[in-house]
Amino acid sequence: xxxxxxxxxxxxxxxxxxxxxxxxxxxxxxxxxxxxxxxxxxxxxxxxxxxxxxxxxxxxxxxxxxxxxxxxxxxxxxxxxxxxxxxxxxxxxxxxxxxxxxxxxxxxxxxxxxxxxxxxxxxxxxxxxxxxxxxxxxxxxxxxxxxxxxxxxxxxxxxxxxxxxxxxxxxxxxxxxxxxxxxxxxxxxxxxxxxxxxxxxxxxxxxxxxxxxxxxxxxxxxxxxxxxxxxxxxxxxxxxxxx
Numbered sequence: 001x002x003x004x005x006x007x008x009x010x011x012x013x014x015x016x017x018x019x020x021x022x023x024x025x026x027x028x029x030x031x032x033x034x035x036x037x038x039x040x041x042x043x044x045x046x047x048x049x050x051x052x053x054x055x056x057x058x059x060x061x062x063x064x065x066x067x068x069x070x071x072x073x074x075x076x077x078x079x080x081x082x083x084x085x086x087x088x089x090x091x092x093x094x095x096x097x098x099x100x101x102x103x104x105x106x107x108x109x110x111x112x113x114x115x116x117x118x119x120x121x122x123x124x125x126x127x128x129x130x131x132x133x134x135x136x137x138x139x140x141x142x143x144x145x146x147x148x149x150x151x152x153x154x155x156x157x158x159x160x161x162x163x164x165x166x167x168x169x170x171x172x173x174x175x176x177x178x179x180x181x182x183x184x185x186x187x188x189x190x191x192x193x194x195x196x197x198x199x200x201x202x203x204x205x206x207x208x209x210x211x212x213x214x215x216x217x218x219x220x221x222x223x224x225x226x227x228x229x230x231x232x233x234x235x236x237x238x239x240x241x242x243x
Contacts (some may be wrong), residue, residue, distance in 0.1 A: 013152035034095035040103030048187025136193035208234035
């Protein structure tokens with residue numbers, strides 16, 4: 001999805017930097033000077049803050065315009081236009097790897113499993129992997145779902161997000177931005193829903209240990225039957241730490 005060129009006037013209002021999110025991520029980033037990787041960085045808001053706070057930030061995103069904007073805003077950080085499933089091509093290790101905003105739901109299950117192995121390999125011992133998705137456990141009980149409308153630009157634009165068809169093996173995601181009766185952007189893409197239990201199983205198989213499971217970045221405990229979101233924190237245990 002080539003998002004930025006269409007969303008440029010609206011992006012910061014639709015997906016603003018959130019201090020709560022950054023502080024959660026930073027809590028797992030260890031000390032200044034460690035390397036962090038943002039998988040699906042968009043225009044690099046969080047990379048920029050990490051870099052400013054003394055970390056070595058790398059961001060990757062499929063949208064070339066996003067990557068260009070991220071590099072302009074934070075020239076000291078490192079950005080690459082690439083698929084998040086291509087982490088091995090970076091030839092680097094990181095103390096923290098994270099992916100927020102339901103990005104990993106774009107990976108089919110088999111590709112996601114391979115991606116987890118790559119994340120595990122790219123993490124330093126003791127490092128953290130954090131991701132955020134919608135709570136598929138709840139949504140898979142429905143036939144369709146429409147998100148609340150986001151109104152931005154002082155009321156001049158409406159942002160619509162829908163799951164018009166929900167199935168256990170894939171979900172259609174429909175996104176639309178309308179301003180002044182004019183369609184600014186419209187896209188449909190396929191997402192692959194995985195339940196919380198399947199995430200736990202796949203991460204265990206990849207060698208991760210669960211360190212946290214929340215409904216959001218405020219650390220509200222996760223409840224499968226009602227929460228809208230899921231944030232999971234996993235650790236690559238240091239060598240020799242497991243009995």
